[in-house]
Amino acid sequence: MRKYVTLQNIFVVAILLVSGCIHDNKLSQVTVHEISDADQLNPYNYQSAEAGYLIDKIFQQLLNIDHKTLNLVGVLAKDIPETATDSSGKKLLLTYRLRPETKWDNGEPITAKDVDFSLKVFKNPKVNDERQRDYFNFIQDIKLYADSPKKFTLICTGGYMLSIPASGSFPIIPQYVYDPQHIMDGYTLKQLSDTNQTKQLSLDPKIIAFADSFNSVKFQRNPKFIVGSGAYSVEQWLPNQRLILARKHTWYGNALNGDNANDYFRAYPDKLIYETINDEATALVALKAGKVDVMYGIKPKNFVDMQKDDNVTKKYNLSTPVSLQYSYLGLNMHNPKLADVRVRQALAHLLDVDRIIKQVGYGLGQRTIGAVNPSKKSEYNDTIKPYDFNIDKAKKLLADAGWTDSDGDGILDKKINGIKTPLHITIYYNTGNDQRRDGCLIFKEDARKAGIDVDVVSIEWSVFLQKLRKHDFEMYYGAWVSSPVDEDLDQIWSTASQQGGDNYVYFGDAKTDALIQQVKTELDQNKRNELYKQFQVITHEQVPYIFIYSQLEKIAISKRFTNAEPSSLRPGFWEPGFRTTELPSSAN
Numbered sequence: 001m002r003k004y005v006t007l008q009n010i011f012v013v014a015i016l017l018v019s020g021c022i023h024d025n026k027l028s029q030v031t032v033h034e035i036s037d038a039d040q041l042n043p044y045n046y047q048s049a050e051a052g053y054l055i056d057k058i059f060q061q062l063l064n065i066d067h068k069t070l071n072l073v074g075v076l077a078k079d080i081p082e083t084a085t086d087s088s089g090k091k092l093l094l095t096y097r098l099r100p101e102t103k104w105d106n107g108e109p110i111t112a113k114d115v116d117f118s119l120k121v122f123k124n125p126k127v128n129d130e131r132q133r134d135y136f137n138f139i140q141d142i143k144l145y146a147d148s149p150k151k152f153t154l155i156c157t158g159g160y161m162l163s164i165p166a167s168g169s170f171p172i173i174p175q176y177v178y179d180p181q182h183i184m185d186g187y188t189l190k191q192l193s194d195t196n197q198t199k200q201l202s203l204d205p206k207i208i209a210f211a212d213s214f215n216s217v218k219f220q221r222n223p224k225f226i227v228g229s230g231a232y233s234v235e236q237w238l239p240n241q242r243l244i245l246a247r248k249h250t251w252y253g254n255a256l257n258g259d260n261a262n263d264y265f266r267a268y269p270d271k272l273i274y275e276t277i278n279d280e281a282t283a284l285v286a287l288k289a290g291k292v293d294v295m296y297g298i299k300p301k302n303f304v305d306m307q308k309d310d311n312v313t314k315k316y317n318l319s320t321p322v323s324l325q326y327s328y329l330g331l332n333m334h335n336p337k338l339a340d341v342r343v344r345q346a347l348a349h350l351l352d353v354d355r356i357i358k359q360v361g362y363g364l365g366q367r368t369i370g371a372v373n374p375s376k377k378s379e380y381n382d383t384i385k386p387y388d389f390n391i392d393k394a395k396k397l398l399a400d401a402g403w404t405d406s407d408g409d410g411i412l413d414k415k416i417n418g419i420k421t422p423l424h425i426t427i428y429y430n431t432g433n434d435q436r437r438d439g440c441l442i443f444k445e446d447a448r449k450a451g452i453d454v455d456v457v458s459i460e461w462s463v464f465l466q467k468l469r470k471h472d473f474e475m476y477y478g479a480w481v482s483s484p485v486d487e488d489l490d491q492i493w494s495t496a497s498q499q500g501g502d503n504y505v506y507f508g509d510a511k512t513d514a515l516i517q518q519v520k521t522e523l524d525q526n527k528r529n530e531l532y533k534q535f536q537v538i539t540h541e542q543v544p545y546i547f548i549y550s551q552l553e554k555i556a557i558s559k560r561f562t563n564a565e566p567s568s569l570r571p572g573f574w575e576p577g578f579r580t581t582e583l584p585s586s587a588n
Helices: 049-057 114-122 131-138 162-169 189-193 195-202 207-215 254-255 280-288 300-307 341-349 353-360 392-401 434-449 461-469 508-519 525-542
Strands: 030-036 063-064 073-074 080-086 089-099 139-144 151-157 232-236 242-247 271-276 316-319 325-331 365-367 413-416 421-422 424-430 454-461 474-481 545-547 549-550 554-560
Touching: 049 131, 049 232, 049 242, 049 525, 063 162, 089 162, 089 421, 114 131, 114 139, 114 151, 114 189, 139 189, 151 162, 151 474, 151 554, 189 195, 195 207, 280 300, 325 341, 325 434, 341 392, 341 525, 353 434, 353 549, 424 461, 434 454, 434 474, 461 474, 508 525, 525 549
Parallel strands: 030 271, 424 454, 424 474
Antiparallel strands: 063 073, 080 089, 089 151, 139 151, 232 242, 242 271, 316 554, 325 474, 325 545, 325 549, 365 549, 413 421
């Protein structure tokens, strides 16, 4: 699982070769291996990282992060917005100007009204975008300019640390596709941003009708209704097999392409093909046969073996860029077996992280203790001592929490609500992820030594996500991907995000909610860093997650491509910008 949150890559790209150029199709496509299928391609409602990577190439944002410098760059917007405050000094005003070239596929210009519409969809209380919506609560209204249709000002609550990057990080969508009846024209952004009106709006028949349509399957999976302003469109989707994106030869970005353009205006391959192969061994066979150009998230052992294989290294560049992610075991804090913090701390002492890094990760990673990536040195709390692997400490903590082996069967038990309950725990992981499976099995082996019976269960990705959203689990193996910018802790850690958000483990209380709000509104970087460190102390002590490690990316890219440098932004490469030495750099 990856936290494909708002500031992940949005691939806005341009075409190298003009329409009508004839060349070998094999040379003008990139085939990328995916371990699982996208859950959907609705740009606001999707859940999986795989979906986010695809959406990035179909839709565009106002701003995005440059793959090389990790700095913000303008995409639909010409540049970073101008900032000011209103007369009261309490409202932040962000004034954007769209690029004059921007157009939809039907030839109509992209204007500020499209931004207004997109924000209103995001804030429709019945749209299934709860996972992302909270990130945009700070945007309260929009000002349009009759004499300048590509100019607008966002009126925001002051003091949000991520106001500028977040204000430009949502996909802009065409109303002629997603709301042809113009239902959302009947509402203002200010109205939809007013929390006092949320309940009333949730009962509005027109709001419900629009949301029912927007949430429907056609906007999730039907290529005709998955339409953005990016350089690629969906040509074919065979679920759990293959998805093909085709380059638009009439894309407006053609006028902005070139070697000096930022990555979001480069789109060289005619087709981007995503092959879903759940079994990595099968995927490696395809790679070695030249049927796959790119693999990422390669299992550590396989990657190490590939580095020693001349047949692979002659054809592929193998890279290990720093990954802005961390893996963890999530614990359901509302589960009666896990509600006692001493039990959760005991489980942390039973996870041999060093062994997992060495044996499962083959040393390609760094242990972590919290939700901040170790690469963010100023925010990462390196004073926290990780839970050491110590079975005796775990046994004592469990005994202190009242768990004993009352019947001598080797499994601890305890009366919960008057019922004798054995300490049996089920851990879920997503099917096909052998690395997570192996980590769970190591935990199972050591937990048994402390009297805990662990069942390790694999489930298909969409079912896995559904269980997490419903809190239907005891423990699970997960991972989050972060952004180069500072983290907004709200979506994963606030109590408000327990329903519809990403707080699957029921973490938090009034104290942690207040701290999260402090982080969000503290504009002084040094003070904010200290707040991050305080938060890491709390999650370390409360153990909603057993933090494991931050891996290095493990990527293989065919040497037939140029402009294929690895990046710390997930998935770790920018395939629309790949060119081949065989292809001409321009067409006659």
